[in-house]
Amino acid sequence: MTAYAIGHIRPGTMNQDVLRYIEGIQATMDPFGGRFLVHGREVEVKEGPWPGTVVVIAFPDIERARAWYDSPAYxxxxxxxTTHIEGEVILxxxxxxxxxxxRTAASLRATAGP
Structure with missing residues (x-):
């Protein structure tokens, strides 16, 4: 089942380190079948605060997503x-x-109290 690495990336300082990160990330994803679905796009905020942007990377499965994130190359x-830009990343x-x-709602309803 497809798995995703999702990053909420805060505004930060664009510099040579960050540019080297952006230039190098694709090569770290390729061995694990990772591909960007969202990267470098403006977000349209509909609810709540959302400083920054979002990154979404798809992997063939959760094992490969974990292997990519934990890989020596990444x-x-x-x-x-991370030294220059704050954010959160989830898999x-x-x-x-x-x-x-x-169906999920029905299952939840069946276990919910009155």
Whole structure:
């Protein structure tokens, strides 16, 4: 099942380190089948505060997403970004094809109290 690395990246200082990070990240993702779905785009905020932007990277599965994040190649370039730009990063599995939220609601309703 497809998994995603999602980053909420705060505004920060663009400098040579950050540019080297951006230039090098694709090569760290390639061995794990990672591909950008969202990168360098403006966000349209509809609810709550959201300083910064979002990055979404798809991987074939959660194991490869974890392997990429923990890989020596990615860990070597990560400080180039984190030293200058704050943010949060999560890894999460997607839902299967045919997912229907109403089934999840029914399951939750069955276990909820009155």
């Amino acid at each position: 860990r070597a370039i990560l400080p180039l970004r 999460v599995e997607g839902v299967p094809a045919g997912y229907d939220a109403s």
